[in-house]
Amino acid sequence: MSEHAFATRAIHAGQAPDPTTGAIIPPIYQSSTHVQDGIGGFRDGYEYNRAGNPTRSSLETQLAALEGGVSALSFASGLAAEDALLRGILKPGDHVLLGNDVYGGTYRLLTKVLAPWGIVTTTAELSDPDALRAAIRPETRIVWLETPSNPLLKVVDIALIVEIAHAAGVLVVVDNTFASPALQQPLALGADLVVHSTTKYLGGHSDVLGGAVVFGDDRFVEPVKFQQFAVGAVSAPLDAWLTTRGIKTLAVRMRQHSENAQAIAEWAAARPEFAEVYYPGLSSHPGHAVAARQMSGFGGMLSLGLAAGAEAARSFAESTSVFQLAESLGGVESLIGYPPEMTHASVRGTELAVPENVVRLSVGIEDVTDLIADLEEGLARLG
């Protein structure tokens, strides 16, 4: 599939019709084990489904094709994928350098779950090359970044970070959940590995949890696959199938998410109620030029800082109706959240804390006129 363009790969990679019946959609192999033709005589390599399942394989092929990787592994959640990656690559004493605005759950996994096993984690402002160089230690094994970041949509230059990290012999992992591979391809920019919460844009319909690791080369496939098998946080067949189904419309969804978010950002930038509009598609955004270079669209996530402060932000998050108040992001339906008490409650009071006047929007693909009218009504309810 690699000679085809992105939208074609998203629909066809790993999706060959069922060879037995010709069913155009590969079936959901809802089975925990496979019959052997004599001891060790596996059909197509399948044995027991913690080790492998055909529906999961079809998703993994599709995921690798989306990111231009050599292979991919699919997990029960984004954090399960991150955990397998980290445990597959790190050993006690290793240091991980995180961007200072990464997903709170990633920070929690490293500092609460993996720290007692000897993994050392610090954070740095990765948009500052000198800060990055200064934060790399002899024990640093991984630089971990997100761009655009959550929830302040900060943009960092992936190719520049790769250059600095690789010069020091350090791996670069990009959490590409926010942009999705439809808009940004970190492996092509030199990153070593990509992780996803497929729960978000890849699944795209808020109906399934999942995660993935995509490998730029073969070095870490076996150790991470071993974690997947030995620990067992694998995708269930139905979950893998739903994710595959969502991915087929990723290219067209991301175009509409980006178009709607751009219109809302421009509307918000002209409203005095908002002191800040965090959206990389605005030319006033500090990361606009880098985003325009390394992304093919600016995505569907945007945050707004209420001029009237924290109480106004809290109330605004409870005042809309098409935008529904919920955690998560990346679905076709629009969501609003108050990060300090919702998605980012676990980092309140830490160096990753979010300003208290911020609401985060996951802009869906409804009609944008309805979305803007809904936000206007929400503002009116604030009085």
Ligand SMILES: *Cc1c(COP(=O)(O)O)cnc(C)c1O
């Ligand atoms: C949601 C999210 C995760 C964690 O994924 P789960 O599927 O919830 O485990 C990781 N990174 C980012 C950027 C996310 O938004």
